Amino acid sequence: MLLSFVGxxxxxxxxxxxxxxxxxxxxxxxxxxxxxxxxxxxxxQFDINSVAAIMLLIGYSVIDxxxxxxxxxxxxxxxxxxxxxxxxDRSINQTLGRTVVTSTTVxxxxxxxxxxxxxxxxxxxxxxIFGIVVGTSSSIFIASPILLFLGQKxxxxxxxxxxxxxxxxxxxxxxxxx
Numbered sequence: 001m002l003l004s005f006v007g008x009x010x011x012x013x014x015x016x017x018x019x020x021x022x023x024x025x026x027x028x029x030x031x032x033x034x035x036x037x038x039x040x041x042x043x044x045q046f047d048i049n050s051v052a053a054i055m056l057l058i059g060y061s062v063i064d065x066x067x068x069x070x071x072x073x074x075x076x077x078x079x080x081x082x083x084x085x086x087x088x089d090r091s092i093n094q095t096l097g098r099t100v101v102t103s104t105t106v107x108x109x110x111x112x113x114x115x116x117x118x119x120x121x122x123x124x125x126x127x128x129i130f131g132i133v134v135g136t137s138s139s140i141f142i143a144s145p146i147l148l149f150l151g152q153k154x155x156x157x158x159x160x161x162x163x164x165x166x167x168x169x170x171x172x173x174x175x176x177x178x
Contacts, residue, residue: 005029008062016073023146024065027138031061034134035127042126049124057131060106064099064139071095072147084152088144096140103136 005025012021035054039046072091079087107129114125 004058012066012069016069017151019147019150020069020073022150023069023143024062026146027065027143028058028061030142031057031131031135031138035131038127038130044123044126047123049120050127053124053127053131056128057135060132061135061138064102064135065143067098068092068095068139068144069147072144084148088148092140092144099136099139103132106132 005028008028009021009025012024032054035057038044039050044050068091071094072088075082075087075091075094082090110125110128110132113121114129117125
């Protein structure tokens with residue numbers, strides 16, 4: 001498993017940049033530890049089906065993060081003057097529909113297995129349901145902030161990172177008002 005994480009890190013490093021690789025591997029570690037912790041809390045049986053579910057979640061999670069990171073990379077090339085924080089926010093908004101629809105589709109196909117499946121399938125399905133929720137949320141809420149933290153100076157050198165809100169009306173205080 002450690003070798004697979006190193007392989008993912010190296011692949012993402014060459015395909016994107018090292019900041020992207022660290023973001024993917026860091027969030028993958030969080031996803032896996034949360035899923036294993038889910039087994040400890042729920043006392044689900046950990047068997048070969050559980051290992052298969054965790055391996056499936058690793059693949060799903062990597063692909064989900066790569067979709068978001070690929071959009072960030074595309075937007076980095078398109079708009080060279082936009083601050084990184086706004087660019088990441090825009091990229092997440094552009095991929096959010098795809099991410100939610102994909103996760104919902106997987107959940108709709110797995111929930112019946114969790115409800116009417118046998119004991120062997122139930123632990124697999126419940127693990128997938130938990131992992132999809134964790135993996136999807138980490139792609140949005142954890143992977144991108146890691147990229148923002150690590151890549152603020154490297155990915156956007158010379159671009160001001162804070163920008164004033166555009167189109168926000170200014171409200172002037174009246175004399176004597178608090």
